[in-house]
Amino acid sequence: MQGELSERPLTPQELLDLKNKRTGLAIFQFTWILVFVCLMFVHWWIRGQSPVWPPEGVAKHGVLVPTIMTLALVASSFSARHANHAMKADDRDTFFRHWRIMIGLGALFVLVMAVEWLLVPVSGQYSNLFRVLVGFHGVHALAIGAFLLRVYRNARAGAYSARHFWPVEAAAGLWYFVTVAWILFYVVLYWS
Amino acid sequence: MASISVPVGGVPTQAAPRPRLRASDFLRWSVDHKIIGVQYMVTSFVFFLVGGTLAMLIRWELLTPNLDLVQTGSQYNSLFSVHGLVMIFLWIIPMFAGFGNYLVPLMLGAKDMAFPWLNAFAFWLIPPAGILMLGSMLVGAPEAGWTQYPPLSTLFSGDGQTLAALAVHLLGISSILGAINFIVTIKNMRPAGMSYWQMPLFVWAILATSIIVVMATPFLAGGLTLLILDRIAGTTFFDANRGGDVLLWQNVFWFYSHPAVYIMVLPGMGVLSDVLTTHSRKPIFGYKMVALSSLAIALVGFTVWAHHMFTSLQPALRIPFMITSMIIAVPTGIKIFSWLGTIWGGKIRFTSAMLFSLGFLSMFVIGGITGVMLAMIPFNLHVHDTYFVVSHLHFVLFGGSVFAIYSGIYHWFPKITGRMLNERLGRWHFVLTYLGFFFTFFPMHFIGMLGMPRRVAVYLPEFQGLNTIASISSFVLGLSTFLLVINVIISLRNGRIAGANPWRSLTLEWATTSPPPATNFIGDPVMFPDPYGYGMPEAAAYLESIDRQFGAPARPPVTDKPAPGVTVVESGD
Numbered sequence: 228m229q230g231e232l233s234e235r236p237l238t239p240q241e242l243l244d245l246k247n248k249r250t251g252l253a254i255f256q257f258t259w260i261l262v263f264v265c266l267m268f269v270h271w272w273i274r275g276q277s278p279v280w281p282p283e284g285v286a287k288h289g290v291l292v293p294t295i296m297t298l299a300l301v302a303s304s305f306s307a308r309h310a311n312h313a314m315k316a317d318d319r320d321t322f323f324r325h326w327r328i329m330i331g332l333g334a335l336f337v338l339v340m341a342v343e344w345l346l347v348p349v350s351g352q353y354s355n356l357f358r359v360l361v362g363f364h365g366v367h368a369l370a371i372g373a374f375l376l377r378v379y380r381n382a383r384a385g386a387y388s389a390r391h392f393w394p395v396e397a398a399a400g401l402w403y404f405v406t407v408a409w410i411l412f413y414v415v416l417y418w419s
Numbered sequence: 420m421a422s423i424s425v426p427v428g429g430v431p432t433q434a435a436p437r438p439r440l441r442a443s444d445f446l447r448w449s450v451d452h453k454i455i456g457v458q459y460m461v462t463s464f465v466f467f468l469v470g471g472t473l474a475m476l477i478r479w480e481l482l483t484p485n486l487d488l489v490q491t492g493s494q495y496n497s498l499f500s501v502h503g504l505v506m507i508f509l510w511i512i513p514m515f516a517g518f519g520n521y522l523v524p525l526m527l528g529a530k531d532m533a534f535p536w537l538n539a540f541a542f543w544l545i546p547p548a549g550i551l552m553l554g555s556m557l558v559g560a561p562e563a564g565w566t567q568y569p570p571l572s573t574l575f576s577g578d579g580q581t582l583a584a585l586a587v588h589l590l591g592i593s594s595i596l597g598a599i600n601f602i603v604t605i606k607n608m609r610p611a612g613m614s615y616w617q618m619p620l621f622v623w624a625i626l627a628t629s630i631i632v633v634m635a636t637p638f639l640a641g642g643l644t645l646l647i648l649d650r651i652a653g654t655t656f657f658d659a660n661r662g663g664d665v666l667l668w669q670n671v672f673w674f675y676s677h678p679a680v681y682i683m684v685l686p687g688m689g690v691l692s693d694v695l696t697t698h699s700r701k702p703i704f705g706y707k708m709v710a711l712s713s714l715a716i717a718l719v720g721f722t723v724w725a726h727h728m729f730t731s732l733q734p735a736l737r738i739p740f741m742i743t744s745m746i747i748a749v750p751t752g753i754k755i756f757s758w759l760g761t762i763w764g765g766k767i768r769f770t771s772a773m774l775f776s777l778g779f780l781s782m783f784v785i786g787g788i789t790g791v792m793l794a795m796i797p798f799n800l801h802v803h804d805t806y807f808v809v810s811h812l813h814f815v816l817f818g819g820s821v822f823a824i825y826s827g828i829y830h831w832f833p834k835i836t837g838r839m840l841n842e843r844l845g846r847w848h849f850v851l852t853y854l855g856f857f858f859t860f861f862p863m864h865f866i867g868m869l870g871m872p873r874r875v876a877v878y879l880p881e882f883q884g885l886n887t888i889a890s891i892s893s894f895v896l897g898l899s900t901f902l903l904v905i906n907v908i909i910s911l912r913n914g915r916i917a918g919a920n921p922w923r924s925l926t927l928e929w930a931t932t933s934p935p936p937a938t939n940f941i942g943d944p945v946m947f948p949d950p951y952g953y954g955m956p957e958a959a960a961y962l963e964s965i966d967r968q969f970g971a972p973a974r975p976p977v978t979d980k981p982a983p984g985v986t987v988v989e990s991g992d
Binding site (some may be wrong): 258264276277 | 533595599600604607633641642645656663664
């Protein structure tokens, strides 16, 4: 019975729904990444107000830990991709393995960046910008992370399959968004 | 002169298998795009009345050069600030979202929007945002104008400014979600056989508008986030004393808000393209150019923002922004001339919808020309922050957008409710609105060029004459709004039964009953290949088949001879 059901090709209505959701997610990723672009612009503008950057007497952010964390986040995005493909191939074991790796690396990223956020010495605009950018990204990472956990719980309950995979794909897509948004901020905060 | 179509002989008037909707259906959560559309329209109209009341108070205060209605300048500041915020974010933008919601799926022959739940969610962000906005007047009202420039909005406004910023933030998110929905619906849900080049121009306009929303509104979200943080979290992005910069806000804000003026007018232009063709029985002149000029306006609109800051901009940057600002008049001009070409030699029916569209054409041209004047740096420096600017923006936003909204209401009310609005009241509404509007805002050009600054409650006595004319006309304009309200109330009960297609229009929203059933169409709608193919023999046959299938409009009241100014024509164009 189960097998028969999954053999049936998707109806035109189901295909249209899937296409709509994919287009909608893509537009959402595009539009909301522009908020991050806006904050990049703000960062450049504010630093242009100061003759030297970081302002005199303020230590530059250490770059080593964030770089490792960035790599962890990028790695977690690859796990998301593997997990997403595994679900479409009905390969549950691979899905769970990669989904767990993704959540683990993501949680590590959020935790370490939260510590960085708390430890940054207060220094006017320099720390303001750091806290607003990292905090703004962190809020998104947490919200989308909560969604990843929920998808994990539902998957454990057997909610998804090679036919019904949209929440998995959406969660992966949103996690790519978190990664790309962070790479923008990483470049601005540490390398520009 | 108006003319009324008489149904083809032998066709029964619509026997109404109509959805029995009660008022309470519009007060609760629904995912039907038609109910959501009406919810948008009614909600935003309520805010229009609120914003209009504030405008009346402003004009009352300006009757005399001294303070009389308000006790302090601060009270006056909050009046015009909330007036602007309400009119822009709670009236024009959501009103057009309402039109889009109701019409886009119907025009595409679809059952609903792509994401019905998201659609409802986007709407239900608006009432709380409206409450926040109006509540802001009670807790230390915002005083920084709708543009919310710091330091006025950071150092000199009360807590209401925070609430207003939060409200605008919510409305921005609502508008982004709505736009995503529109783009996906238009891209993926066109019926088989309808290419982009066969879409009604209203759908094109909504598409261009939605593209602007998803590209511009994120910048408003970013800017407002920083403004709110500056107000409540102690950051100093806009505090020049502590390493911030007030011009940062102006750049981010206008990078959103200049494209946003096209968010407010492009859907109106779409309404015009549909109304002018239908009521002059002619194909649109230059369909592709009208469609593409919407996209051109959308894209060029992103390159002109700094013309709002000519007085504070580095002089070297002024010239490029002057040039781009003038270039944007080109696609706009294409539209104006296309519309003139459309009605030229047409069989024009001066219905209320048509009158308001013609009103848009004339008033928007004035607003457009003053726009080009303002783009010229020397002139701009002279009239910066004067009533000339107030006049310009009201000519494009009221003479443009609001006239288009009125036109759209008269045009689509029969589809939404199944009954016609009263044309006689409609014509009175038009005449009073047109005259009231013109004599409110036209004198402001002179007031501005004589040097009266905007946003002040106290002015020099020599400006009183023109200000009195403006104020008295504005009261006429304000009262004229109630003619529409009365018309709607009367027509909902006693209006003439509209039938499926009272205007004999070729777009798909008319190829179903009025109001449409819950699934929009019974069976698959049959599309006419050219949405503006008026005058073709096939078009007449198509219109007849719609009448036969869904019932024709009720006959107008029988009189021996037609009323003066009304000709009865046999249908079948």
